Amino acid sequence: MQQRQSPIPVIVNGAAGKMGREVVKAVSQAEDMTLFGAIDKNPQYMGQDVGEVASCGALEVPILDDLQGTMVMAVQEKQPGVMVDFTHPDSIYDNIRTAIAYGIRPVVGTTGLTAKQLDELADFAEKASMGALIVPNFSIGMVLLQQAAIRASQYFENVEIIELHHNQKADAPSGTAIKTAQMLAELGKTYNPPQVEESENMAGARGAKAPENIPIHSIRLPGLLAHQEVIFGGPGQTYTLRHDTIDRASFMPGVLLAVRKVLELKTLVYGLEKIL
Incomplete structure (x- = not known):
């Protein structure tokens, strides 16, 4: 794979959560990535600068609650990139399908998918020739x-x-x-x-x-x-x-590695060990 010249656009879903904040920090500090969007369902944080919520300084990226709208904007601006998702088992299946449908590669730390759902998502990703990474533990x-x-x-x-x-x-x-x-x-x-x-x-x-x-x-x-x-x-x-x-920061090297590696994949991969 040729060296990517432009930064990788990243949408963080669950950005105001404990893991989401760590991902925001890590992505904003990575030289080869740019934070395109921050999504969260908690009304307490709507419209706030996600960098301030994550305590890493203003990033001029507001927290929104519209994942699909943010994906549409990314496609329109020709920045499909990657979605990093740390949300809830109830929503993760639909989040992954939506990302793949828009040409945005999902990197997922949310667990709780059934074996049947994993099979369906793998089939969907393969038919779309889209990389996806589901990682139970990024450590x-x-x-x-x-x-x-x-x-x-x-x-x-x-x-x-x-x-x-x-x-x-x-x-x-x-x-x-x-x-x-x-x-x-x-x-x-x-x-x-x-x-x-x-x-x-x-x-x-x-x-x-x-x-x-x-x-x-x-x-x-x-x-x-x-x-x-x-x-x-x-x-x-x-x-x-x-x-x-003992600290969620321990997961971030694995998350950043997954964001980079998922761009090289053409199907769904389950487990961090598969990309090391």
């Missing part, structure tokens, strides 16, 4: 944890996943935990062979069962941000992999 450290888990699975038959998030997260289990379980399941082995006939005295006590019999346990508490443990067990030992996110 490079989480990608490394997942790779380490794959390696450890060669030596352990028993594994469980615990994911911990703030209590404003709408979906459970997290997309990251589901993705980790899927990666382990793709290795073609079934985990946690039964040793006894289990029964739950309270429904859900043993967690949700991901593919290949991998339990996932979700914790939601104030004070947490985003954390995950993958615990392997064997005779006389346990092996614990843990990743802790």
